[in-house]
Amino acid sequence: MGCCISTTATTPAPPAAAAQALSTRPTQPLKPKATWRSPRPRSAATYARRRQEFWETRVTGRAEVWQALRAAGECIRGGQLELAQGIVDAAGLTVPTGDFFDGVYDDLGCRYELPEYAFADPENVVVESREAAAVVVGLPPRKEVVVVEGGGVVTVRLAEGSDVAVCFLPGETVASVAAKVLAGIDGKKKQGAEVKVTLMYLGRILDENRTLHQQGWKKGDVVNALVRARR
Template sequence: MISSIQGCCLSRDPSGFPHAAHADQGQHAESFQGTNPATEGAGPNTPGLSRSLSRSRSNASTSRPPHSTRRRHHAVALSEHYNQPIRLHVWRSKRRAWSKAQIDRERQEFFDTRVTGRPEVWAALKLAISLMRSGDLPTAQSIIDAAGVTVPTGDLCDGCYDENGALYRLPQVIVSDPSNIVDARGGEEDMRSGEADDEVTNTKLAMDIDSDDELEEDIEDKREEKGKRNERDMIKVCARLSDRGGPDLTIEIGKDQSVGVLVRKIQSGAALTGQHRLRIAYLGKILKENETLLSQGWKEGHLVNALVLQRSS
């Protein structure tokens, strides 16, 4: 009985299960190859496969920028400020002929009428500019550095900054003399305030400022005689005089009237003598007398500074 059972068991093919396993593996392998037709029949030395693989590698390498290139954009720290050694500004005047006396007077008035920025910075700039004109650039540079002034281009006319980032603008005539400076003979002509941009020649006769003022007053009177101005065309300007503690002076002028009209009315209202000249400043800028307030950025209701200056003898 036992031997018959053993014979029955031994009569089975012992390799049946392994055959089934090999068959299953073959089916899986065939199905895998069937889903990848691109690699079917392709050996390791197949030219098409080699070209496709090399192409994919090159695309992957070029699609990613190098790490060093990405870091190059952040090479300069945000806290750093561009600063260049100062140099003398060279220029040629095209709008007017400057004499030495006129330039000296213009520079004195410029630094006397600064109402914005730090006074110690303006004082340092004034001294440094004087040293630059005399040729002592090293000492001028040391003063600029000691004051904490940054000059991004090295040219003061392009603007400079203090430690707080405030901008200080300096006109060309303040920084250096023009290359075509004229040699004045006899007395210096008194230039009408606010007309620094007007063209003059050496042969032009100097007109007295008071005569100019009287002439313009006559013109304004004739204009007003032709008809009363509409109230909508009038503006009230509050002026604060620099030679006194107050009160402020309120002047009414037409919107289309020039700053020169405002100057004369302030001189009359403040009882200023002929020994003084008046300049109007707004937001740190000296206004031109031959233009209107509105054309130079003044807003209604804003205060203007009336700078009372001693007329040079």
């Protein structure tokens, strides 16, 4: 990546002059994350992997600038535009169009080019069938599973001690997760009776109309399941 220095002075500029030079460079307030369409759509998990690889393989430019760009990018992805702007300003970066996709400059005038997927998935992201899988029966709790970004895998422990690993999507309610647990239980154990699965976390029954995250669940925590006949 090339670096275009905006000054040809042979002696270091005093701090006041440097600050003035930076303030006169064209820049615009950051814009919300832009929507875009990929000519070759990929899954959300693929974009998440490419995003991580991009940030971890930057070898040109200044490390502290890449760190600031990554932090600002995460804020933009999360809708925290004001916080992203604060990070950009504190790092002395300028964004001529207000859009990271069009290039960012550091205080030495070096340009940093960023791909669109670094800050947002495309509108036409592909949801693979295995990413939307309902239940993975008998899956060891720590086995790696590919899931939609923002979703996750929860280990549900049945009364007899066996575990069912359930993939869930962003915004999916506890009632939906419980239905997937029921689908993963051996039919012989149901003994032909209509049963209901109630999920419990940290000793309390979870609200079926809310998500796991909304009720304090954290990645890696085990949720208990109470299976009983419907009345």
